[in-house]
Amino acid sequence: MEIGNELGDYLRARRAAVAPADVGLPDDGPRRVPGLRRDEVALLAGMSTDYYIRLEQGRERHPSEQVLRAIAGALRLDDAATAHLFRLALSVVGMVAAPTAVAPELLRLMDGMRDVPAFVVGAAQDVLAANAMARELYCGFARYDNLLRMIFLDPFAREFYADWDHAARIAVGNLRASSSQFPRDERIERVVGELSVRSPAFTGLWARYEVRPRTHEDKHFRHPGVGEIRLHFEALAVTSAPGQHLSVYSAEPGSASADALILLGRLSEREATLANQTHPAEDGEFRS
Structure with a gap:
């Protein structure tokens, strides 16, 4: 920082x-x-x-x-x-570090959202947990681990985001907002440090000091399996874990994107079936 x-x-x-x-x-x-x-x-x-x-x-x-x-x-x-x-x-002192553990109750809520992509994001934009639909939505990335790293370091991002420049600017502004709330968070510092070294695009946007917490917006993706899809994004603050947000995507009912979302669900079910066939669960092991 x-x-x-x-x-x-x-x-x-x-x-x-x-x-x-x-x-x-x-x-x-x-x-x-x-x-x-x-x-x-x-x-x-x-x-x-x-x-x-x-x-x-x-x-x-x-x-x-x-x-x-x-x-x-x-x-x-x-x-x-x-x-x-x-x-x-x-010199208003913010919280030292944002929590990274996701509560079991929140995991159950997220996994119960079987018809929409849902995932929990931490203050450093780490993906702390995700349901099957969310994993399928981001399946083209080499790693589904941190939204900033994915946008700036994975070449697939420029194919996936129809407006990459907008997505990058919003993501950096969101990280700025987190850094204001958690000015001494070591994980945020590591993310900023890595991206500052590896991505000139990130460095330029970070230097603009735009503080923009992201709570909702419309997004336009190009998915390798379902094609063009436009989704509405809502970030719901987790009051019991400051810095965490439950991110949920939805589509306009009756739209082409709603049909694409249904197809995305079928692809995620197929992937889950293949994964279970390849790595069958042991007795008593939970299978999502």
Whole structure:
């Protein structure tokens, strides 16, 4: 994770993402760097340019909540991004580590969802558990273990996601949100470290400091077995295990994607049958 002046890094990244026209300022032509200038942020936030510069450079360490809210408004930060700003500026301590064990009750609930893909994701975007439909949906990946690693390190991702750029941006923003909630989580640090070394695409997106917790969206996949499929995604927070989410996909009733989802279920049943024939369960062993 970042060290040093993390607040300054965050402010620089966020003002670079705001165009003058976005905040009602005149566009005076090409700029040396993208986004707003420091004096423009200070003007919009109602503070002196010198004070804002000292804050961004790390020479001012005690901004008030009023100042932070003014900066959040100037930079057009949403609720999640504003919460991240407050954590950085006020040294709000987040939870040390996110739990990775999935409760048996949650596993039973997930496995009972036999008609839709469902899986449990941890704070570092590790796939902690998945039902048969989810495993079949992601069957083209070499490893179904961590959504970030799959998107950035597995070549199949660019075939699977119809809009890979969007999927990558959303995934990184979601990890940023987790890192804000769990700023000292070692697993998140390892994922960020590995991807920063191995994926320039990840490094570029991570440097944008977009904090975007993902709760729902429509997704467009290209599955090797069922073809084009459009699914709605919902991430349900597991209140008993902070950082964990039960992710569930569904299709519009009567649509071609609903038919594809039925076919996906048949493929998952076939795979389960073949697996049981190859590796028969011992007496008393549970077979999903």
